Amino acid sequence: AMSLSCHHSLVPSVAAFELIKNPVVKCDLMAISMKNRPTKLSFLSQTYGVIAEADIGTEWMRFIGQVRFDLGVLSKVLSRAKYPCSIAVKYLTKTKEELNEYYEKHYDGLNSVLSGATDESNKLLTEEDFNLQYYDENLQDDELPKDIVGDTGYKWDWIDQDICSNLGIFYSGKMPYISKDVNFFPAALPNDGSIDIVVTDARTNLIQTADALLSLDKGLHVWKEEVQHYKVRAFKLVPKLYGRKSVISVDGESFPFETFKVEILENIMKTTMSNGEFKETGFKEKISK
Numbered sequence: 001a002m003s004l005s006c007h008h009s010l011v012p013s014v015a016a017f018e019l020i021k022n023p024v025v026k027c028d029l030m031a032i033s034m035k036n037r038p039t040k041l042s043f044l045s046q047t048y049g050v051i052a053e054a055d056i057g058t059e060w061m062r063f064i065g066q067v068r069f070d071l072g073v074l075s076k077v078l079s080r081a082k083y084p085c086s087i088a089v090k091y092l093t094k095t096k097e098e099l100n101e102y103y104e105k106h107y108d109g110l111n112s113v114l115s116g117a118t119d120e121s122n123k124l125l126t127e128e129d130f131n132l133q134y135y136d137e138n139l140q141d142d143e144l145p146k147d148i149v150g151d152t153g154y155k156w157d158w159i160d161q162d163i164c165s166n167l168g169i170f171y172s173g174k175m176p177y178i179s180k181d182v183n184f185f186p187a188a189l190p191n192d193g194s195i196d197i198v199v200t201d202a203r204t205n206l207i208q209t210a211d212a213l214l215s216l217d218k219g220l221h222v223w224k225e226e227v228q229h230y231k232v233r234a235f236k237l238v239p240k241l242y243g244r245k246s247v248i249s250v251d252g253e254s255f256p257f258e259t260f261k262v263e264i265l266e267n268i269m270k271t272t273m274s275n276g277e278f279k280e281t282g283f284k285e286k287i288s289k
Contacts, residue, residue: 043251048246054075092194133263141259167199
């Protein structure tokens with residue numbers, strides 16, 4: 001995912017060349033908090049629902065290759081599996097029109113700093129750079145985090161509970177490609193101070209669901225009316241399966257199955273990127289039409 005997103009290639013020799021020769025870009029990371037557990041950093045994604053179970057739940061089938069994931073997704077979609085939860089978000093965009101405007105504003109790498117270009121690009125990180133704005137260990141599952149005075153975006157709010165009670169897929173991330181041929185977050189940008197979120201309703205009819213899943217390679221699923229797509233500064237997800245076992249996946253690895261909070265940490269990672277940006281996803285071309 002990182003090689004394809006940042007180096008635009010899965011060929012080791014090409015990626016190695018890109019790694020050495022291309023400009024260094026500052027990127028955002030995500031901080032994941034769970035009560036009474038150390039905070040972890042995530043560079044790629046967090047998921048709950050169909051995708052998480054299809055990924056982690058089919059590890060035992062790795063011997064058959066990538067098709068094990070496809071079979072896992074197909075099984076969950078056909079069974080109309082639901083993953084009830086509550087999701088609180090610090091919205092940056094609520095509508096697809098707002099998302100398009102946000103993307104266009106940040107597309108040119110407004111906050112990108114190439115290595116050596118300025119003194120700011122070589123600034124050492126301090127403890128303050130890792131301070132969490134919204135973490136509160138005493139916050140209850142049914143409470144919203146406090147808003148920060150002067151912070152950008154909307155106030156904290158709950159995603160429609162009717163959708164969350166019938167959730168099929170929850171996926172959040174920072175890089176466009178989450179695996180080969182899966183352009184899940186086409187509007188993702190390296191350092192726009194946001195996390196992309198995609199949410200689907202398990203009640204959506206099978207034809208529409210199949211159409212969305214078959215559009216993942218080109219990133220066209222996010223344009224579907226039945227797919228919710230936001231940019232947020234932070235979110236909190238509270239699983240509500242009431243005894244039923246499931247999984248939460250972070251960067252492709254299984255995490256404790258409990259309430260978790262994620263917020264953006266801006267410009268704290270450096271990596272090289274071909275032409276100083278993520279691989280082209282087709283999102284800019286789509287909104288320009």
